[in-house]
Amino acid sequence: MSLTQPHNHPAGMERSFGDRQEFMTEDTPASMHFHVVSGGARLFKSLPDGRRQIIGFAHKGDVLPAYPCTHYHYSAEAMRTLRVACVPAPYLRHLHETSPGACAASLRTTRRLLVGFHNRLLMLGRQTARERLAAFLIGQGTRMGRGELWPVDPGISRADIADFLGLTTETVSRLLSAFHREKLISRERRAIHILDPDRLRAIVAHSE
Amino acid sequence: MSLTQPHNHPAGMERSFGDRQEFMTEDTPASMHFHVVSGGARLFKSLPDGRRQIIGFAHKGDVLPAYPCTHYHYSAEAMRTLRVACVPAPYLRHLHETSPGACAASLRTTRRLLVGFHNRLLMLGRQTARERLAAFLIGQGTRMGRGELWPVDPGISRADIADFLGLTTETVSRLLSAFHREKLISRERRAIHILDPDRLRAIVAHSE
DNA sequence: CGCATTGTTGACATAGGTCAATCCGTGTGG
DNA sequence: CCACACGGATTGACCTATGTCAACAATGCG
Numbered sequence: 414m415s416l417t418q419p420h421n422h423p424a425g426m427e428r429s430f431g432d433r434q435e436f437m438t439e440d441t442p443a444s445m446h447f448h449v450v451s452g453g454a455r456l457f458k459s460l461p462d463g464r465r466q467i468i469g470f471a472h473k474g475d476v477l478p479a480y481p482c483t484h485y486h487y488s489a490e491a492m493r494t495l496r497v498a499c500v501p502a503p504y505l506r507h508l509h510e511t512s513p514g515a516c517a518a519s520l521r522t523t524r525r526l527l528v529g530f531h532n533r534l535l536m537l538g539r540q541t542a543r544e545r546l547a548a549f550l551i552g553q554g555t556r557m558g559r560g561e562l563w564p565v566d567p568g569i570s571r572a573d574i575a576d577f578l579g580l581t582t583e584t585v586s587r588l589l590s591a592f593h594r595e596k597l598i599s600r601e602r603r604a605i606h607i608l609d610p611d612r613l614r615a616i617v618a619h620s621e
Numbered sequence: 622m623s624l625t626q627p628h629n630h631p632a633g634m635e636r637s638f639g640d641r642q643e644f645m646t647e648d649t650p651a652s653m654h655f656h657v658v659s660g661g662a663r664l665f666k667s668l669p670d671g672r673r674q675i676i677g678f679a680h681k682g683d684v685l686p687a688y689p690c691t692h693y694h695y696s697a698e699a700m701r702t703l704r705v706a707c708v709p710a711p712y713l714r715h716l717h718e719t720s721p722g723a724c725a726a727s728l729r730t731t732r733r734l735l736v737g738f739h740n741r742l743l744m745l746g747r748q749t750a751r752e753r754l755a756a757f758l759i760g761q762g763t764r765m766g767r768g769e770l771w772p773v774d775p776g777i778s779r780a781d782i783a784d785f786l787g788l789t790t791e792t793v794s795r796l797l798s799a800f801h802r803e804k805l806i807s808r809e810r811r812a813i814h815i816l817d818p819d820r821l822r823a824i825v826a827h828s829e
Numbered sequence: 830c831g832c833a834t835t836g837t838t839g840a841c842a843t844a845g846g847t848c849a850a851t852c853c854g855t856g857t858g859g
Numbered sequence: 860c861c862a863c864a865c866g867g868a869t870t871g872a873c874c875t876a877t878g879t880c881a882a883c884a885a886t887g888c889g
Contacts, residue, residue: 458739458742459743460743460826461826461827464747464748465747466742466743466746468739468742478732480732480733480735480736481729481733481736486736486739486740487739509721509724509725509728510721510725511721512721513717513718513720513721513724514718516717516721516725517717517718517724520717520724520728521689523731524688524689525688525689527688527731527735528688528694530735530738530739530742531676531694531695532694533742534666534674534676534738534741534742534745535667535668535674537742537745537746537787538674538745538784538786539672539673539674540668540672541876541877542876542877571835571836571837572836576746578746579745579747580878581877581878581879582835582836582837583836583837583838583877583878583880584876584877584878585836586836586838587837587838587877589837590837602886603835618668618669619669619670749844749845750844750845778867778868779869780867788845788846789845789846789847790868790869791845791847792845792846793868794868794870795869795870797868797869798869798870810854811854811867811868
């Protein structure tokens, strides 16, 4: 869901972007990795006719890598404001080629991402809208360590949720209302609070 | 679609499996990477009620890695017969920690996989059944180098295609019939031959 | 305070799923 | 060498989850 974790690398040139500013575009030659210093970004791919799929969100500490060093294979835009440090691709490449530790760390985080994508393929390919939304809420609203509950980032709009889950805003809205009626969540302003994580988890797993 | 490419590593113990034999299971402690020597395998995840999503196929030369070295995060079964070399996870880990070249190579192949998954998220989340099937046929039936056309592996059943694309066998069958009527493909026995790759590609891209 | 953007809700349309019958290819036994 | 049986594949009739279109409500910004 979020991207790779930081290595220690030199603070490259920093740049800031405003709300919805697209700072990296699919099929653009990729020469920089972006390390998020503050704020958030959405990463997405889109089809020529405008259909969009959100690949993930990036927050403070995440790195948006320039994968194969020719093109970015996804686009990214700032959510509200965003500050990133730019790490030149050749720098990281060189680091990987000389420091096994750094390379192994990148490999580990990349693999962790991969496992996340396996789950999302299952979700998008085989789960119902209800199951997907429950999975999303669990993923966003609980932090893995403790069993703590966080409100879902209010910077994430219904459209973002829809584009993340492969649904429409209307469906997301209706399901959120249903979850609310079932007392699984509460909504105040845009923030969503999880009330019953166990039942949500049950929805994800057994299609309740 | 297929997994990572080979490093040179010692020929570990080899094992063979018969048709549909599941040789690696989700949530099983993972201690081996499997390097495919011959035959093919399907990699998948499934839900408790039996819904299944095929993550990818592996062929000769591909490696099925034990990602985070605790559990496999997907299951795999043989398609027809399969022969694999087992590479102990600690061996590869050690190699990665000591040889930056080997580690960088793994990182590269893992990243290539990641890019493939980005595309599949877009496909599963936002493309129609028709577009998905066209994308699948293009992906299977053309090899990137030349513009050569291969028949789709007849070891891949309609159920496999459906589970790969997040559809049902009936839908796949109906669409194949439609493609046949439109002279985009021909079917002989189970093998599917691509007749008009350009038009198939057009379907993938602009939702024709 | 009023516009503009986002979210909610409803009525209706449809892509794709479900269930069921039939077909076809291959393998088997007589 | 043929009948028969079994597992896929195909096709059809029908159903439903989700999308589409449209009206309206709520938020938040200038």
